[in-house]
Amino acid sequence: MSVFSGRRRILQNPTSPASENPGRLDRPPAALEAARLVLLLLLVGLVVYPLAVAILRATTDPTLRPDPRSLWTPATRAVLVNTAGLVGASSLIAVVSGTLLAWVQERTDGHLGLWGDLLPLVPLLLSPLVGAVGMVLLFHPFVGFVNVALRSAFRSVGLPMPDAGPLNIYTSSGLVLVTSLYLSPYAYLVLSAALRRVDPALEEASRVTGAGLWRTLRRVTLPAVLPAIGTALLLCAIVGLGLFSIPVVIGLPARIQVLSVYIFQLLEYYPPRTGDALALSGLLLALVQLLLILQRILIAPQRHASLSGAFAARRHPLGPWRRPVRLFTVGYLLAAVLAPLGALFLVSLQPYWTPYLRGATVGLRHYLELVGSGVPARAMLNSLLLGIATATLSILWVAGLRLHREARAPGSPWTTLDLFTAFPATFPHLVLAVALLVAFGRPPLDLRGSAVLLLLAYLILSLPFSARAAASACAATGRQLVEASQVFGAAPQQTLHRVLFPIARPFLISGWVVVFVQSAGEVTASSVLAGSRTPVVGRLILDLQAYGSYPQLAATAIALTCVNALAVAVALRLGRSGLDALSTR
Numbered sequence: 001m002s003v004f005s006g007r008r009r010i011l012q013n014p015t016s017p018a019s020e021n022p023g024r025l026d027r028p029p030a031a032l033e034a035a036r037l038v039l040l041l042l043l044v045g046l047v048v049y050p051l052a053v054a055i056l057r058a059t060t061d062p063t064l065r066p067d068p069r070s071l072w073t074p075a076t077r078a079v080l081v082n083t084a085g086l087v088g089a090s091s092l093i094a095v096v097s098g099t100l101l102a103w104v105q106e107r108t109d110g111h112l113g114l115w116g117d118l119l120p121l122v123p124l125l126l127s128p129l130v131g132a133v134g135m136v137l138l139f140h141p142f143v144g145f146v147n148v149a150l151r152s153a154f155r156s157v158g159l160p161m162p163d164a165g166p167l168n169i170y171t172s173s174g175l176v177l178v179t180s181l182y183l184s185p186y187a188y189l190v191l192s193a194a195l196r197r198v199d200p201a202l203e204e205a206s207r208v209t210g211a212g213l214w215r216t217l218r219r220v221t222l223p224a225v226l227p228a229i230g231t232a233l234l235l236c237a238i239v240g241l242g243l244f245s246i247p248v249v250i251g252l253p254a255r256i257q258v259l260s261v262y263i264f265q266l267l268e269y270y271p272p273r274t275g276d277a278l279a280l281s282g283l284l285l286a287l288v289q290l291l292l293i294l295q296r297i298l299i300a301p302q303r304h305a306s307l308s309g310a311f312a313a314r315r316h317p318l319g320p321w322r323r324p325v326r327l328f329t330v331g332y333l334l335a336a337v338l339a340p341l342g343a344l345f346l347v348s349l350q351p352y353w354t355p356y357l358r359g360a361t362v363g364l365r366h367y368l369e370l371v372g373s374g375v376p377a378r379a380m381l382n383s384l385l386l387g388i389a390t391a392t393l394s395i396l397w398v399a400g401l402r403l404h405r406e407a408r409a410p411g412s413p414w415t416t417l418d419l420f421t422a423f424p425a426t427f428p429h430l431v432l433a434v435a436l437l438v439a440f441g442r443p444p445l446d447l448r449g450s451a452v453l454l455l456l457a458y459l460i461l462s463l464p465f466s467a468r469a470a471a472s473a474c475a476a477t478g479r480q481l482v483e484a485s486q487v488f489g490a491a492p493q494q495t496l497h498r499v500l501f502p503i504a505r506p507f508l509i510s511g512w513v514v515v516f517v518q519s520a521g522e523v524t525a526s527s528v529l530a531g532s533r534t535p536v537v538g539r540l541i542l543d544l545q546a547y548g549s550y551p552q553l554a555a556t557a558i559a560l561t562c563v564n565a566l567a568v569a570v571a572l573r574l575g576r577s578g579l580d581a582l583s584t585r
Helices: 030-060 074-107 114-125 128-139 145-156 172-196 201-208 213-224 226-242 245-251 259-268 274-298 319-348 365-371 375-408 415-426 429-440 451-477 479-487 492-520 524-529 537-547 550-583
Strands: none
Touching: 030 274, 030 375, 030 415, 030 429, 030 451, 074 172, 074 213, 074 226, 074 245, 074 259, 074 319, 128 145, 128 172, 128 245, 128 319, 128 537, 128 550, 172 226, 172 245, 172 319, 201 213, 213 226, 226 259, 226 274, 226 429, 245 259, 259 274, 259 429, 259 524, 274 415, 274 429, 319 550, 365 375, 365 550, 375 451, 375 492, 375 537, 375 550, 415 451, 429 451, 429 524, 451 492, 451 524, 492 550, 524 537, 537 550
C-alpha cells in the first residue's frame, strides 16, 4: 500500500480550505485534541510544579527556612572554595586535552579515522561513578593495582619503598585529574565541531609563509576557535558544578568537600537540614544559570564570525610526533575506560578486595547475587524496570507530541514544548532531587523512597534527551514528505503513522537507549530520593562504596555496564534495520 494512500479530498475538491493552504489541515477529532492538550499540561506541570512548591514552602514553612548562623560558617566557605578550585582546574585541564584531541583528529595525520572520532567520546558511555570507583581500585595508596605493581618493580631493583604509594588518588590533584578525564568529551564535542567550520586555507597560508606546525597552531588555529574554547570551558564548568559521583567517591575520603556532596550530606545525616540544603541548592542553581548566560553571550552570532561550509583540509604532518600523539589518544581511552573496567572485573571475582588474584578464591558469587532475592538483585531489577519505564514514557510522550504537531503543521514553531523540555537541562540533578523531595516527600503524598518519586525524577531529567531525539527525527523527515501527504488528502493521523513514524523510528530508538542508559545508572538524584523500599543501582553502589564492599560494588558496576552496552548494540541493530527497510520501500 502506498505511503500516501487515503482519501484524495484536496484533488477532488480544489476549492477546499486545505487546497488553498497546504499547511492547514482538517482539525483532528476533539477527543484527540483534548488528549494532546492534557499531555502538554501534564508536561508543563511535571517541570514547573516541584520547583514552584519548593520555592513556596521555603518562603512559608518555618521548618524549611535556612539558619544563616549555621549556613554561613567556615566549613561552608571551605566547601565553596573547594568547589571553585575543583571546577576551575578540572575544566581547564579538560579543555586543554579536549582541544588537543580535536586538533589531532581534525587537522593532523595523527588521526585514527573513525576510531579517532569515537575514542574521546567513549567515557560518556561509562558512568562517572563506575569510572571513579575503578580509579580507586587502580590508585589506592595501599592496595591499588598500579601502586602494588610499582612498589614490586622498585623493590625488585633494590629501591626501598614504603607500604603506601607512590601514587595516591585521595588528594586534590587526584580528584582534579579524574574529574577532568570525564569532562574532556564535552570539550572535544565543542572543539571538533568548531574546527570543522574553520577554513583550512588560513592554516595553509600560514604554512606557505614559513610558519611551523606549532606556530600555526598558536597564531592561526587557536585564535580562530577561541570563542569555541570559551564555550567548552563554560560547558565543562556547568557539568562540573553538578557532578556528584566523582567527588563523593574520591573527595570524601580525601576530606575535600564540594557543594554537591555537602548538600547530599545535609539531607543524609540526622537530623536532616532540609532548609540549608534548599538554600545551597538555590546557590548551585544560580551559579549554573550564570554560567549559562555567559555561554549564550559568548556564542552570540554578532560576537564572532564563523566560516560555514565543508572544507577539505590537508592534514598537517606531525613527523616524529605522530607516534607519541597517537599513543596519547589511545592512552586516554585506556585511562578513562579500559583500565577502570579491568580493575573492576578483577575485584568482582574476589571474595574481598586484594591486589593479588588467587585461583582458589576466584569465582562468580557476586554476580549470582544479582539474580537472587537479596538487595543487589532487587536494586538491579528496579533500575532496569525504571529505566525501561522512563525511556518508554518519555519517548512516547515527548516524541508523540512533537510528531503530532509536525503532522499537522510541518516546520511550525513549537515553543511551549521546546521550552519546557529543555528547561530541566539547566538544572543540576541534585537541585531537582531536593525540589522533588520538598514537593512530594511530605504529607499528604509522602512519596519518599518510593518508585513513583524516582520515576518522576527520571522523567523530568530525561525530557531534554527525548526532545533532542524528536527534533532530530522531525529534521530528518523534512517538510516535503509531510506536505505531499497533505496534498493527497491524508489526515494528520495517517501522516503520522505512515510517513513520520517510519522515518523517525531509528532516531526514536536511539533516543530511547540514551534515556534508558541515563536512567538505569542515575546516581545523583537517586542518592537523595531512593530508599530501602525501592533500592536502585546508583544508591546501592554509593552504599557499597561507603561500607567498603568493593567486590559486590564491582560486580554490580560490571553488570550495569554490560546491560548498557547490550542496549546500545541492540539499538544500533534496530536503527540500522529500520533505515534499511525504509530505503527498500
